[in-house]
Amino acid sequence: MRSTGTAAPPRRRRGNRGTDRPAQAxxxxxxxxxxxxxxxxxxxxxxVWMSMTDWxxxxxxxxxxxxxxxxxxxxxxxxxxxWFTVRYTVITTVILTVVALGLALLVQxxxxxxxxxxxxxxxxxxxxxxxxxxxxxxxxxxxxxxLSDLLMAVGLxxxxxNWLGTPGGALWSTVLMVLWRFAGFYMIILLTGLQSIxxxxxxxxxxxxxxxxxxxxxxxxxxxxxxxxxVLVLSVTGSLLAFEQxxxxxxxxxxxxxxxxxxxxxRQAFTLFDLSRAAAMSVVVxxxxxxxxxxxxxxxxxxxxx
Amino acid sequence: MRKKRVRRRVGTVLVAAMLTxxxxxxxxxxxxxxxxxxxxxxxxAATEAQTRGFVEAYNELGRNQVELTxxxxxxxxxxxxxxxxxxxxxxxxxxxxxxxxxxIRHGFYTDISERLAETGLVEHLAPAHxxxxxxxxxxxxxPHTLDLSLIFYNKVLYREAGLDPEQPPTxxxxxxxxxxxxxxxxxxVSGTYFGGNCPGCLLFTLWPMVWADGGEILTADGTxxxxxxxxxxxxxxxxxxxxxxxxxxxSAAQENGISWLQPFAEGxxxxxxxxxxxxxxxxxxxxxxxxxxxxxxxxxxxxxxVGGDVLGITSTSTKTAAAWDFLSWTLSADVQREVLxxxxxxxxxxxxxxxxxxxxxxxxxRLRTFHEVVEVGRVPTAINFGATFNDPQGPWLQFARSAIxxxxxxxxxxxxxxxxxxxxxxxxx
Numbered sequence: 001m002r003s004t005g006t007a008a009p010p011r012r013r014r015g016n017r018g019t020d021r022p023a024q025a026x027x028x029x030x031x032x033x034x035x036x037x038x039x040x041x042x043x044x045x046x047x048v049w050m051s052m053t054d055w056x057x058x059x060x061x062x063x064x065x066x067x068x069x070x071x072x073x074x075x076x077x078x079x080x081x082x083w084f085t086v087r088y089t090v091i092t093t094v095i096l097t098v099v100a101l102g103l104a105l106l107v108q109x110x111x112x113x114x115x116x117x118x119x120x121x122x123x124x125x126x127x128x129x130x131x132x133x134x135x136x137x138x139x140x141x142x143x144x145x146x147l148s149d150l151l152m153a154v155g156l157x158x159x160x161x162n163w164l165g166t167p168g169g170a171l172w173s174t175v176l177m178v179l180w181r182f183a184g185f186y187m188i189i190l191l192t193g194l195q196s197i198x199x200x201x202x203x204x205x206x207x208x209x210x211x212x213x214x215x216x217x218x219x220x221x222x223x224x225x226x227x228x229x230x231v232l233v234l235s236v237t238g239s240l241l242a243f244e245q246x247x248x249x250x251x252x253x254x255x256x257x258x259x260x261x262x263x264x265x266x267r268q269a270f271t272l273f274d275l276s277r278a279a280a281m282s283v284v285v286x287x288x289x290x291x292x293x294x295x296x297x298x299x300x301x302x303x304x305x306x
Numbered sequence: 307m308r309k310k311r312v313r314r315r316v317g318t319v320l321v322a323a324m325l326t327x328x329x330x331x332x333x334x335x336x337x338x339x340x341x342x343x344x345x346x347x348x349x350x351a352a353t354e355a356q357t358r359g360f361v362e363a364y365n366e367l368g369r370n371q372v373e374l375t376x377x378x379x380x381x382x383x384x385x386x387x388x389x390x391x392x393x394x395x396x397x398x399x400x401x402x403x404x405x406x407x408x409x410i411r412h413g414f415y416t417d418i419s420e421r422l423a424e425t426g427l428v429e430h431l432a433p434a435h436x437x438x439x440x441x442x443x444x445x446x447x448x449p450h451t452l453d454l455s456l457i458f459y460n461k462v463l464y465r466e467a468g469l470d471p472e473q474p475p476t477x478x479x480x481x482x483x484x485x486x487x488x489x490x491x492x493x494x495v496s497g498t499y500f501g502g503n504c505p506g507c508l509l510f511t512l513w514p515m516v517w518a519d520g521g522e523i524l525t526a527d528g529t530x531x532x533x534x535x536x537x538x539x540x541x542x543x544x545x546x547x548x549x550x551x552x553x554x555x556x557s558a559a560q561e562n563g564i565s566w567l568q569p570f571a572e573g574x575x576x577x578x579x580x581x582x583x584x585x586x587x588x589x590x591x592x593x594x595x596x597x598x599x600x601x602x603x604x605x606x607x608x609x610x611x612v613g614g615d616v617l618g619i620t621s622t623s624t625k626t627a628a629a630w631d632f633l634s635w636t637l638s639a640d641v642q643r644e645v646l647x648x649x650x651x652x653x654x655x656x657x658x659x660x661x662x663x664x665x666x667x668x669x670x671x672r673l674r675t676f677h678e679v680v681e682v683g684r685v686p687t688a689i690n691f692g693a694t695f696n697d698p699q700g701p702w703l704q705f706a707r708s709a710i711x712x713x714x715x716x717x718x719x720x721x722x723x724x725x726x727x728x729x730x731x732x733x734x735x
Binding site for chain 2: 259
């Protein structure tokens with residue numbers, strides 16, 4: 001049994017190579033297609049359908065065409081949220097990339113204690129974002145948080161810092177928390193990129209008499225471009241979809257100054273019970289994200305080719 | 307301790323239930339309802355203690371089994387919406403009374419008018435709650451638990467400040483005067499406290515100050531605001547002055563409700579409006595001796611916000627008879643006494659005298675004040691209540707913060723936010 005069973009298939013493959021190949025490819029890709037279809041295409045189709053209907057929580061939906069899309073801009077909250085989210089994305093991405101790159105360069109060479117530093121930098125990334133937000137919420141608290149006391153003790157400030165109480169404070173406090181949570185994660189990605197740069201290139205640069213800055217701008221950055229592209233795409237996408245950190249830390253406040261796009265979708269769906277408009281907003285955000293990524297990748301790739 | 311108390315209560319309820327059956331009462335409950343079924347019920351964390359009391363006592367009867375799910379207050383709407391969208395609502399659904407209209411409008415509850423009429427209880431249920439659970443003349447939900455807003459004051463600090471601990475404030479200006487006297491004690495002590503970044507805390511405590519003097523917050527149908535600088539203005543101004551004068555700690559401006567209770571419970575606050583269900587959460591200590599009084603208006607009238615939950619049978623439930631059995635049983639006189647009043651809560655029935663477990667004395671005299679204010683209390687109802695007033699992104703919180711903390715004047719804040727409140731409340735819009 002076993003011998004015929006193992007011998008037969010190769011013969012069949014050899015004999016039918018020309019005619020069966022597409023069919024075979026179809027069969028082999030079927031599991032993946034099924035997963036993509038079930039987990040991505042079907043929900044996406046449902047989302048688009050939902051966005052073109054009046055979808056009650058209980059009862060039958062009715063088709064309304066593109067009316068939900070037209071109504072998105074009715075409330076001022078969504079536009080404010082778009083502006084805030086874009087601002088947050090730019091700030092976070094720039095700071096995060098610079099800090100992560102700095103950390104990666106710091107621990108690039110293997111020296112005494114490097115392993116410890118790498119672990120320490122990466123450790124916050126092992127914590128859930130909601131948990132990290134809660135932790136920082138406690139740190140920032142006037143009542144129980146030690147952060148203000150610490151700054152006062154070392155003489156940096158004279159009175160307790162109003163971390164989350166002002167619009168600017170709420171934004172930068174959240175950026176600080178996100179930096180703590182994600183810098184180590186992006187550091188690991190950049191470290192992998194750094195370590196894939198051949199040492200010979202550095203040696204050649206050194207022989208040519210290049211200093212640290214010249215080597216960094218002439219060798220490291222250009223060769224790190226694909227990795228940086230990945231970091232940028234991840235950071236931009238993640239920041240545009242920011243939700244948990246603001247939900248926990250600021251609740252969108254103070255005075256609606258930190259409401260993100262996803263928070264408005266969440267509010268539309270689960271506070272106003274308006275699933276169809278929330279679906280329309282989600283489709284708009286999806287399109288914006290796809291466009292942002294296309295632009296980003298094409299720019300980076302074009303730069304790389306030239 | 308707690309277990310013992312629950313067991314004792316359950317025992318009393320059992321005896322009471324048997325007595326009711328023996329007397330052939332049967333005013334409520336349906337012993338013939340399908341038995342042995344398992345029902346599911348959802349309640350907000352805020353009213354968990356009371357609902358759990360009902361469920362445990364009912365399960366002891368052995369007619370049906372009720373499984374309780376407690377959902378955090380902040381995510382209740384989201385969980386209900388998700389369950390409704392997935393047609394997986396529980397058999398019995400509790401709702402913050404101010405959300406009841408919206409739940410009915412979305413078809414979450416089944417019509418129980420006929421069954422409720424048969425019990426003859428309609429005229430004895432807390433009218434404001436019953437009204438909130440009624441739409442187009444049809445009853446969809448019954449009162450379940452009451453949470454009233456009242457003035458809480460710390461008698462220890464009153465004595466230290468030279469005030470009479472048996473004379474709570476009789477008007478809002480007097481409350482602020484007391485707060486000022488207590489603030490003068492200095493140290494960690496403050497005169498008053500409020501949830502300056504908590505929409506629910508603000509409406510729960512400030513609105514009765516307007517009602518007390520005959521003012522209105524909403525139009526009768528709840529589709530527009532009735533607030534103006536004559537009604538809400540003086541209340542906001544009083545709080546604005548109090549905060550500017552340092553009568554409340556600076557953290558009041560960021561208080562989002564999470565630690566609303568803490569400063570008072572620690573004995574650091576002189577006088578502040580809080581909720582009746584919070585009394586049991588604040589054990590007294592040498593720095594805290596709690597007195598309660600009705601919330602007062604500018605001119606000295608009194609009122610309260612009758613919060614809490616209503617309970618209804620969901621439209622997706624397939625066990626309506628058994629669910630009704632539980633629902634109607636919770637309203638029976640003995641169960642109300644054993645589960646609610648003996649535990650320090652307010653009965654949802656207006657025909658019951660507040661009594662302790664033995665049917666006579668109250669376990670806590672402060673409960674008498676709770677029962678008294680129910681009669682003057684109000685429940686505001688509006689379909690878009692949650693999105694307008696309870697949602698941190700709704701217009702109410704921004705309005706209140708603008709009026710209390712500036713930079714606009716109270717009048718300017720009212721003028722600029724009134725249209726936004728109206729458009730948010732407008733159901734058609």
